[in-house]
Amino acid sequence: MDFPWLYEEVLGNPVKSWLAAGAAFAAFLSAGFFLKRVVLGRLRALAERTDTGLDDAFVRALAAVRGWELAFVALALAARSLYVPPAVDRALHVGLVLVASFRAAAFLQEVMNYLWRSATAEVVEGDPTSRSALRNVEYVLSALVWLGAVLFVLDNLGVNITTAVAGLGIGGIAVAMAAQQILGDLFSSFVIFMDKPFRVGDTISVDGLAGTVENVGLKTTHVRSVSGEMLVFSNSDLTRSRLKNFKQLTERRGVIAFSVPFDTPRAKLALVPGLVNAAFQGKTAARFDRAHYTGFSPSGHQFEAVWFAVSEDLTVFMNLQQAVHLDLLDSLEREKISLAYPTQTVNLSK
Known part of the structure; x- marks a missing residue:
């Protein structure tokens, strides 16, 4: 049986070609959804x-494919059997490259x-500082992946990659000079991670x-200050500064300085060091020197x-x-020894 209408042209293609393209689109789309739902x-x-x-990780990456992506790929593949205007064909090609690259x-x-x-799990376990630094490395690696994707897209769109890479090199030098402080802070973050002068x-x-x-x-x-406000330091400032890390204290040193009046008898003065020593007796968290x-x-x-104080805790100290x-x-008080007032005696003679 012959169907003459199948050979009638619509938008530059016979009807049968449109039907074949539609069947191919349905087949590709059905196969994509079958793979996504059943096989996945x-x-x-x-x-x-x-x-x-x-x-x-593979399953999560495959599950992230969206339905519209499958539909667009099926459309681009089905349209290959049709004659389409150069602008439409170019748009489908660009879209397919973008979807595939993304x-x-x-x-x-x-x-x-x-x-x-997985490779850094043992390093970051129980170490928030390492976790933060390695997360920064992860950001850099992700940026490199997406930069490669952009260069791949440009290459498939006919852009001269050699010229683009050379331009990136020259532009990179200019950016490096303009963003010298930012790059210094970035490098300093890795120095802090490697040297660990402090941790989170x-x-x-x-x-x-x-x-x-x-x-x-x-x-x-x-840095959260002792009074509650947030202090923000650039990483390069921290690597150049002389900082104190109180967390690494094993002991806190204390000094007791006081005076007793000049009229205190010598015998009483000799008792004072022993009285100070006795004040530390029974205090196991303190070490008298x-x-x-x-x-x-x-x-x-x-x-x-x-x-x-045998503790780094300020409250204990x-x-x-x-x-x-x-x-x-x-x-x-028991020895009837008083503390001296910060006064001076001035004798005036006539």
């Missing part, structure tokens, strides 16, 4: 029964991120500003005692210091 579901079930996470880059990024995280959670002091490190980023480090009569001050006889001061005051 079985792959997911198999991946859940394995111990490795690489197959899970999905390939996303797939590669997902797999690469899994491999990177450490209490540090930089140029008289103290606080707890909350995040180490690509460009800046965020020494107590001495150091000489004369404008207001009386000067004494100095040195001790250590302050509690010990308070307890020692109160016990020392009690001992001085």
